[in-house]
Amino acid sequence: MSDQVRIIDVGPRDGLQNEKLPIPTDVKLRFIQALADAGLNEIEATSFVSPKWVPQLGDAAELWPHLPSSPLFSALVPNAKGLERAIVVGVKRIAVFTAASDAFTRKNINMSVEESLEAFRAVIEEFRAQVPGGWVRGYVSTAFECPFAGLVAPSAVREVSMKLLEMGVDDISIGDTIGVAGPSEVHSLTNTLLEVIPIEKFAYHFHDTHGTAVANVSKALELGIRAFDSSAGGLGGCPYAPGATGNLATEDLVYLLNREGFRHGVALDRLATASLEILKLFGRSPYSKGQLAQLSASGTFPT
């Protein structure tokens, strides 16, 4: 099995979207550039969601044209309107977002999973028609447990994944949205999904809400998975806030990968500093252990 791992940093989108404090576009651009300089090769930079729903990412169309030409940037696209806005500014990599639980999609986007898939089918067809050579990722949320409906059967996740594959997505990100799963569940779900998802299209999106994300990554690595979403500094997952989403910190992921001998291209010291800068803006101390240990070793924090 390959020792090369893809890291998809979703911090600029998933990490910043719930921040209350307005963040100027140029601050976001500096943060994204710092992530790129740290060696991150895939970054989800923003979302073309309605500014009414997520004001923090309302500047997607202003931000996008200022992104550097590399590394690979993608944007979340929630619907046809968002796609139109994204295509206008030249987005070539999009992500769409559904779930494995009807209760979850109904609560979040007022559709059943099936209805959300139908909506995305049209979005993806339009994208393919207008953007030759484009890339599409599908998120499957609540792949282990739904906050409204409880445990989710692996077969339900397989079903949604198959439908996304039939629509021609290039990448599927399987999400433990509320950060509850343990390694045994990862083992079982991975085996079920590998029946249908080609391993090169299979990514995991773990949240660290209960402290199991690194253990889950480790189990997935054992089973051959080589792509993981994470968020610089654990952004979007401040453990001090109730209902925190608890994104896996990219630093924690990188430390594990380094120690286990995987290649990924990210320099942990630069990454830890990039995350520290953005956390400072929010007046927040670092809380990723991988980041803290790195900053402590280099004498950067506490100052």
Place this chain on the structure above:
Amino acid sequence: MSDQVRIIDVGPRDGLQNEKLPIPTDVKLRFIQALADAGLNEIEATSFVSPKWVPQLGDAAELWPHLPSSPLFSALVPNAKGLERAIVVGVKRIAVFTAASDAFTRKNINMSVEESLEAFRAVIEEFRAQVPGGWVRGYVSTAFECPFAGLVAPSAVREVSMKLLEMGVDDISIGDTIGVAGPSEVHSLTNTLLEVIPIEKFAYHFHDTHGTAVANVSKALELGIRAFDSSAGGLGGCPYAPGATGNLATEDLVYLLNREGFRHGVALDRLATASLEILKLFGRSPYSKGQLAQLSASGTFPT
């Protein structure tokens, strides 16, 4: 394999020993009682180290007689003098502390590993002679890596473990003292040690300095290990301090065990509250994710 796991909470000793703020004996007793009430069955309550070296635990002889009759309490005993003080107050379960790296023991106790083992041989013999039915644990520190000498060979850990077993210890705790190991190293070391350590005497003592402790526990569980040290609330491992020891939080351990279907007897809600109380004394916010998620779910924190 059994689904029953031993949790040895070392918070009152390993967690408190480095706290600068003096903690009154009755506060410690309330904390220990709260841990017992949460269902912890094994607690390392204190150390009979010289008060000159560890002032925080200088009240060991005052504290011990006030401990309840159950659960099982043990105390660290660094030398013959400490043993004498422990026996006087009725200690029936002791722990001795060595390492797998000469550079580490020389720096810490000014002896080679071999010399420390000889010193403990006399301590254990005296203990057995004076305390029939007593119980002895041996700690093997720096089992993966030494902060002064780098990576430690599994064969060195096996060697020290064998010598401790020859001295008749009942339990061996294998420590990742600087919290750097990943699951592959745990896999490899466990296999080496199971050649000599009977599985029922085998415990792991992981530190979470870089965020890998839960992943390491998960790997050890897979390999049949059923005893783990941890510290309530991650005490002794505040990630905000440079050089933090970073104990695995008992809450993180318990969450993993719950989710993976192991039995252990600890009530996570009571434990999280007990840790919160002691952290408040230090003016510190909780940082264990297992604890934070539990407190957040019950509406206890933030208040």
